[in-house]
Amino acid sequence: MNMITNHMPTAELQALDAAHHMHPFTTNNELAEKGARIITRAKGVTLTDSEGNEILDAMAGLWCVNLGYGRDELAEAAMRQMKELPYYNTFFMTSHVPAIALSTKLAELAPGNLNHTFFASSGSEANDTNIRLVRTYWAELGKPEKKVIIARKNGYHGSSVGSASLGGMKPMHAQGGLPIPDVHHIDQPYWYGEGGDKSPEEFGLERAQQLEQAIHEIGEDRVAAFIAEPIQGAGGVIIPPSTYWPEIQRICDKYEILLIADEVITGFGRTGNWFASQTFDIKPDIMTIAKGLSSGYAPIGGSIVSDEVAKVMDACEFVHGYTYSGHPVACAVALENLRILDEEKVVERAGAETAPYMRQKWESLTDHPLVGEATISGLMGSIALTPDKASRAAFAADSGTAGYICRESCFANSLVMRHTGDRMVVSPPLVITKSEIDTLVDRAWKALDQTHKRLTDEGLM
Ligand code: PMP
Numbered sequence: 397m398n399m400i401t402n403h404m405p406t407a408e409l410q411a412l413d414a415a416h417h418m419h420p421f422t423t424n425n426e427l428a429e430k431g432a433r434i435i436t437r438a439k440g441v442t443l444t445d446s447e448g449n450e451i452l453d454a455m456a457g458l459w460c461v462n463l464g465y466g467r468d469e470l471a472e473a474a475m476r477q478m479k480e481l482p483y484y485n486t487f488f489m490t491s492h493v494p495a496i497a498l499s500t501k502l503a504e505l506a507p508g509n510l511n512h513t514f515f516a517s518s519g520s521e522a523n524d525t526n527i528r529l530v531r532t533y534w535a536e537l538g539k540p541e542k543k544v545i546i547a548r549k550n551g552y553h554g555s556s557v558g559s560a561s562l563g564g565m566k567p568m569h570a571q572g573g574l575p576i577p578d579v580h581h582i583d584q585p586y587w588y589g590e591g592g593d594k595s596p597e598e599f600g601l602e603r604a605q606q607l608e609q610a611i612h613e614i615g616e617d618r619v620a621a622f623i624a625e626p627i628q629g630a631g632g633v634i635i636p637p638s639t640y641w642p643e644i645q646r647i648c649d650k651y652e653i654l655l656i657a658d659e660v661i662t663g664f665g666r667t668g669n670w671f672a673s674q675t676f677d678i679k680p681d682i683m684t685i686a687k688g689l690s691s692g693y694a695p696i697g698g699s700i701v702s703d704e705v706a707k708v709m710d711a712c713e714f715v716h717g718y719t720y721s722g723h724p725v726a727c728a729v730a731l732e733n734l735r736i737l738d739e740e741k742v743v744e745r746a747g748a749e750t751a752p753y754m755r756q757k758w759e760s761l762t763d764h765p766l767v768g769e770a771t772i773s774g775l776m777g778s779i780a781l782t783p784d785k786a787s788r789a790a791f792a793a794d795s796g797t798a799g800y801i802c803r804e805s806c807f808a809n810s811l812v813m814r815h816t817g818d819r820m821v822v823s824p825p826l827v828i829t830k831s832e833i834d835t836l837v838d839r840a841w842k843a844l845d846q847t848h849k850r851l852t853d854e855g856l857m
Pocket of ligand 1: 517518521552553554555625629630658659660661686687697
């Protein structure tokens with residue numbers, strides 16, 4: 397067989413892709429008909445496809461390339477580590493320098509007394525760790541019946557059986573017999589979509605208090621933990637009302653429920669601080685991390701746990717671990733990524749300079765007739781598409797039709813935005829410049845115009 401390279405004609409690559417590659421979250425027959433868009437290289441915030449088109453990646457891949465593409469230092473860190481020690485495990489009383497250095501660095505960066513990291517290769521794996529960890533924690537304290545985990549509808553925590561059970565995505569639960577037992581979902585704090593006539597503050601409080609109601613219904617002695625993303629990412633960049641997190645914190649403290657902040661998207665600068673727990677003043681007992689930890693250059697994730705949780709867990713053997721827990725090459729890449737984010741003040745600049753500029757530009761999209769709201773925290777934002785701004789109405793067509801049309805229009809205008817239902821979401825690399833933000837918003841506006849025209853022409857609004 398010939399070598400398959402970037403230089404092959406796109407159609408041939410697409411045919412091989414369709415013949416042999418099963419894509420995640422994709423109807424593969426539909427993709428085979430259309431042909432995949434093949435990305436061949438990237439630099440900064442710009443992707444290049446196999447046809448030579450340059451596309452502004454306003455999603456940082458899957459919310460992960462915080463540092464931007466094409467940083468040689470990370471490749472060099474990987475090469476150095478591969479030459480020195482490409483692999484060794486952290487089971488059976490052994491360790492290695494990259495895992496020691498990265499866990500030490502994370503203890504320094506993470507807020508409060510989150511000082512201990514259990515490594516995984518992804519956010520899903522880390523959340524699976526969390527399920528077993530919180531249940532083991534309570535069992536070790538003589539309360540094995542405390543095993544229910546409360547999570548939220550429309551939350552996303554991963555695709556493995558455990559993490560997808562924590563997630564509240566109905567289409568995911570419909571495949572493969574999920575959720576696992578002892579996971580309970582409460583409603584999300586999505587004021588724009590579900591708040592009706594209530595003020596955001598009133599609604600935020602009400603949704604947080606569902607946690608307290610659930611604890612009463614299930615029984616305080618049966619609830620192990622509450623897990624939530626500080627801002628729902630895959631659910632549509634849903635920023636909770638200001639009243640939500642303080643009330644959640646109060647309830648977790650009152651009933652001694654472990655609080656797990658899933659910071660897989662929000663960690664490492666996304667909201668303008670190192671962690672969204674700082675942005676929202678949340679004090680988690682466990683924090684899930686992945687994505688921005690290595691800026692996506694290597695697969696790595698983990699659970700950072702508090703001194704109190706570690707004290708209990710350290711006294712027993714946690715019969716749990718992955719071959720690649722603390723993989724030395726992934727750790728070395730993550731360390732180099734954190735060094736650059738830190739030393740080049742990427743996170744600081746994103747918070748102090750880029751985010752305020754982006755906010756002003758992003759919010760200007762509410763002048764578009766199709767946009768019901770524009771919301772943003774740091775560098776993660778979303779807009780809601782609507783046929784009627786005043787009533788925050790949804791489209792008559794299936795939720796997601798308008799969003800899908802808009803996503804395709806974005807691509808046609810050399811912009812990657814993602815859609816969740818009829819919300820469009822962005823999460824660009826933190827290194828995006830002001831002029832690139834101008835380009836992003838100009839292209840978004842054009843895509844919105846084209847979407848508006850198509851929806852009108854096709855009688856969808
Ligand atoms: N948690 C959150 C909040 C996520 O957004 C994701 C991925 N989008 C995950 C967990 C799962 O991470 P992974 O895809 O690395 O398994």
